[in-house]
Amino acid sequence: MQVxxxxxxTAFFYGLDPIFVKKGFxxxxxxxxxxxxxxxxxxxxxxTLALITSQxxxxxxxxxxxxxxxLFAPGLARIFAxxxxxxxxxxxxxxxxxxxTLFSFILAVIFLEEKITLPIVLGTGFICLGVMILKRETETxxxxxxxxxxxxxxxVFPIIAxxxxxxxxxxxxxxxxxxxxxxxGAMMTSLSSWVLLTLFLSKKTIRRDFINLNRKGIVFFLLxxxxxxxxxxxxxxxxxxxxxxxxxxxxxxxxxxTVLLSYLFLRKVERVNYKTFIGTLLVIAGxxxxxxxx
Numbered sequence: 001m002q003v004x005x006x007x008x009x010t011a012f013f014y015g016l017d018p019i020f021v022k023k024g025f026x027x028x029x030x031x032x033x034x035x036x037x038x039x040x041x042x043x044x045x046x047x048t049l050a051l052i053t054s055q056x057x058x059x060x061x062x063x064x065x066x067x068x069x070x071l072f073a074p075g076l077a078r079i080f081a082x083x084x085x086x087x088x089x090x091x092x093x094x095x096x097x098x099x100x101t102l103f104s105f106i107l108a109v110i111f112l113e114e115k116i117t118l119p120i121v122l123g124t125g126f127i128c129l130g131v132m133i134l135k136r137e138t139e140t141x142x143x144x145x146x147x148x149x150x151x152x153x154x155x156v157f158p159i160i161a162x163x164x165x166x167x168x169x170x171x172x173x174x175x176x177x178x179x180x181x182x183x184x185g186a187m188m189t190s191l192s193s194w195v196l197l198t199l200f201l202s203k204k205t206i207r208r209d210f211i212n213l214n215r216k217g218i219v220f221f222l223l224x225x226x227x228x229x230x231x232x233x234x235x236x237x238x239x240x241x242x243x244x245x246x247x248x249x250x251x252x253x254x255x256x257x258t259v260l261l262s263y264l265f266l267r268k269v270e271r272v273n274y275k276t277f278i279g280t281l282l283v284i285a286g287x288x289x290x291x292x293x294x
Contacts, residue, residue, distance in 0.1 A: 002241065003238050003241050003247060006234045006235075006237055006238035006241070006247075007234075007235075007238045007247045007251045008251075008253075009230070009231075009234040010231050010234045010235040010238060010247075010251040010254070011251050011252070011253045011254040011257055012254070012257050013227045013228070013230045013231035013234065014227070014228070014231045014251070014254035014257070014258075015254040015257025015258040015260075015261060016227050016257065016258075016261060017224050017227040017228055017231070018085050018093065018258050018262075019258070019261045019262065020220045020221070020223040020224040020227060021034060021082055021085050021220070021221070021224050022085055022086075022089070022262075023220045024217045024218075024219075024220030024221045024224065025082075025085070025086050025217075026217075027214050027216045027217030027220070028213045028214060028217030028218070028221075029086055030210070030213065031079050031082035031083045031086060032079060032197065032200050032210075033210045033213055033221070034082050034221045034224065035074075035075070035078045035079050035082060035197055036194070036197050036198060036200075036210075037218065037221040037222060037224075037225060038074075038078070038221055038222075038224045038225035038228060039074065039075070039078070039190055039193050039194045039197060039225070040194060040225065041222060041225025041226060041228075041229060042074070042186075042190040042194075042225055042228055042229050042232070043187065043190040043191050043194050045225075045226075045229040045233075046183055046186045046187035046190060046229070046232075047187055047191075049183045049187075049233075050183050050184055050187050053183060061178050062174070062175040062176070062177070062178025062179035062185075063175070063179065063188055064175075065171045065172065065174045065175030065178065066171075066172065066175040066179075066184075066185045066188040066189045066192070067188060067189075067192040068171050068192075069167075069168040069169075069171035069172045069175065069189050069192075070168075070188065070189040070190065070191065070192030070193040070196070071192055071193070071196055072164045072165075072167045072168040072171065073161075073164045073165045073167070073168035073169075073193070074165075074168075074189075074190070074193050074228070075192070075193030075194070075196045075197050076164055076193075076196070077160075077161045077164035077165045077168065078161070078193075079197070080157045080158070080160045080161035080164065081093070081097055081157070081158060081161035081165075083154075083157040084096070084097065084154065084155075084157035084158035084161060087154035087157060088154050088155070088157070088158065089262070092276060093157070093158045096155065096158035096159055096162065096283075097158045097161050097162050097165065098162070098252055098254065098283055098284070099159070099162045099166075099283065100161075100162040100163075100165035100166040100169065101166065101252060102162070102166065102286075103162060103163045103165070103166025103167060104166040104167075104169045104170055106166075107166065107167065107170040108170070111170075119289045122286075122289050125286070126282045126283070126285045126286030126289060129282050129286075130278075130279045130280070130281070130282030130283035130285075130286060133275055133278060133279035133282065168189070172185060172189065182236030182237075182240065183236070186232050186233075186236065235247070235251055238251070252284065252288070253284055
């Protein structure tokens with residue numbers, strides 16, 4: 001029961017993160033600034049935990065995997081994810097990002113020689129159908145005139161983010177096989193992402209946009225960083241206590257939390273209808289089928 005509760009906590013915090021990001025974009029539509037702020041919170045959080053728990057051991061080849069994982073995600077992946085939230089909305093972008101499991105499975109099949117089973121085939125079908133429904137929903141809203149104009153071409157942002165997240169998860173697994181310290185792994189992953197993204201500040205236009213952030217928007221981005229930190233923490237503890245086939249389907253239900261929270265808190269900028277909800281359910285059903293079939 002404790003593993004299920006930790007997995008649900010992961011899903012909740014992952015689902016809450018896009019809500020804070022979207023509210024932050026109302027004040028400051030700057031995905032790169034949002035990413036750097038949230039990553040700073042992530043690294044500070046896990047650095048503190050590493051110091052408190054005396055897990056400051058940087059030896060071992062596994063560190064290389066964590067560094068590489070950080071270059072893919074959350075660094076670059078979070079930029080594309082936040083761009084997707086900005087252009088498509090949290091309720092449409094989040095379900096598409098959750099297809100990261102599909103990319104992880106593809107890498108596992110290719111490099112770890114995992115067998116393709118019936119649940120994997122069914123899961124892939126559910127995901128494709130869900131994506132088609134969500135794509136059709138964005139097409140019906142492409143003529144919206146509010147600030148958050150939606151267009152099907154922006155679907156590429158959450159899909160790229162999903163591919164980067166899926167690759168990063170694969171690399172983290174390799175790292176954890178070498179160094180069994182989730183806190184240290186999370187710290188090194190967030191650090192390499194943070195270093196990569198701060199290089200963007202070398203551009204004058206980006207530095208100017210970062211300096212011009214207002215206080216209210218920064219608060220929402222800080223809250224986003226807190227959410228992702230708590231999500232990582234609960235997820236790693238859930239994985240340390242239970243099986244992946246039990247944890248993964250539950251924690252990947254976070255799009256449902258995003259859709260529900262969008263309906264409650266983003267009514268002015270989000271439109272959630274039954275098509276979006278059905279598409280979300282199909283994506284989650286596909287992910288669950290893939291995880292069970294592992």
